[in-house]
Amino acid sequence: MPSPRKFVSAREVAERAGVSRSAVSRAFTPGASVSEDTRRRVLDAANELGYHVNHLARGLSLKESGIVCLVGSELGTPYRASLVKAMTQAAQDAGKVAMVINTDRSDASVGAALRQALHYRADASIILSGLPDKSITRLCLENGQRIVLINRDDDQEGPLRINLQDDEAARRALIAFLRAGCRRLAFANSEAGTPSLMARERGFLAAAGTIGLTVTVERFGPSIYDSGRELARRLLTAPERPDAVFCATDLIACGFLDTARHEFGLAVPEDLCVTGFDDIEQAGWSSYSLTTFAQPVSDIAREAFAWLRLTPEEATRRPAAVALEARMVWRRTVRGSAPAPSPAARSAAES
Template sequence: MADGKDNGQGRFVSAQAVAERAGVSRSAVSRAFTPGASIAPGTLARVHEAAAALGYQVNDLARGLLANRSRLVGLVTSDADSPFRAQMIAALSQALIERGNVPAIINIGPTTEDVANASRQLLRYRAEATVFLSGSPPESMVELTRQNGQPLILINRAETGLDSVHCDDMDGAQQAFEALSLTGASRFAVINKEDPSPSLGAREQAFAGFAVASGFKPGVVRVGHSDYDGGREAARRLLASGPAPDALFCVNDLMAFGALDHLREAGLRVPDDVSVIGFDDVPIAAWTSYRLTTLRQDPHRIAKEVVLILDRRIADPDAPPVSVYFPVELVVRETVKARR
């Protein structure tokens, strides 16, 4: 079976070629590259010397197929180029590679069928697990993956019955409301997208709930997309609907950037006239042009939790599903007025 590349003939160097050069059996080559296998030190040294000379590389794909596992872990996502999603993919990829996995990124469309197609594709490639950063697999696909022993892990999804990792959206919304309240604000608003994800919806609902409980009637504006343009459009609608808010909570940083630019173009001073808080703490939030106060999610902490859940699930496939919540941190910059 082909295992590495032969520079002379453009083919992969086989384990048999290494065995012939080292003067050992084919099985000795296999043992030399199998952790914990029994092999004499002298034989091991000859095999490694021959492998280095030929440029031999172990064929992990072939080994995975023989063991009915590929070491692939699927990362299913949409909007893979958005700042926080890109950070999350990078952190997960790093954590999985350190674990010995090969991350396979599948960028999907918005429909349930897109998610199901991604699940089927990863099953066909015998992926060790699938991590959903966007969307959620339909129940039929959940059952199919269970029958095939493939763990599914959700990030910031509200569905039950599957392992999941969540940021504490409610606590983040409370921190945002309290920070805005301390400015002396009285006209609160929150912007979101229409048909939001469970996480974005939870942030909006929690913030509005805290405002109502404190005696305020918050304005809520929902637009088509939770991106920069969506933030601009939401801010435009807010200003067109009545008096400008003096405290604005945006469910993510991208919407906050768009809102900030529109508010400033409309002649409002941030934070003197209106304080603004985002969510995620993507790198752009620290740029001089924004200096956005926001809630920080830590992608590396999320990735670490995903790997821990994956290890537990593989060790005990029948264990009850777990939901891990991690805190978010208010990062104070320059878009919130000083406390009164």
């Protein structure tokens, strides 16, 4: 019964409305020259027939598909999921639609994903994880496809790079630890080695170095909860147990906290101070109450689409990199109370 693929086309609408096919097209094009009368007639006919403009054909002739490609891995993870959510929403607000490509299979598949984006003539690609090699990036750029890199601290020319001030966050974490009286510092990282994770690690070590403190660094596995558990076992059985741990992500921090409390019987923040990074929803759950740094997800999405709405000429005039502040979210895994917010954070909170 469901005879497939019988979409109604502009010609049928034209016949029914008694106008030409181009009139139909114009009726659906905002700025076009149509009389109010025919416009009505066309819209009515279209409604009765269930007509929907074919965006494939429109994209073909306009050379603009209205598609934005989101490529990333681990999309089920709280932070990534919130980014996908924000991006799809922002895309729709900008009159576009998001096509999401999962690159969990392998890191090389970022290239494959971008090829897919080229196939569909996506207006832009937003890369949430992994890093495409320069050749494919250049190919996209040459074909007029815009690229946005999120938290990839790459130095390629052409893409917009949106990053967080990871080192500033690390510095503030250190200050908080010091105010709490901690001196035996540790950094719990995954082995993923992504630019932002490494920037946090370097920033923390550098800040500690300026006041002559050393940091125990431990790295293990991917950036997931279970890695946090293993990292806790390694760090907390060390001869000189740390009294403050900066975890590279909230997921790691949650695993770390659970193991510290349930396996080692430690009290947080009394015996041990912990911070995370991302401010995933679970960080606010009362089993964790994790002091952490917020990824300004909506701001990231807003920056990305603001840049995409520029013309290519404007975009090249604009600086190709923005660094957003990761606001500190003070909860209860660090002793003491919140320090005065930075001026930038305060003015943001007031607006």
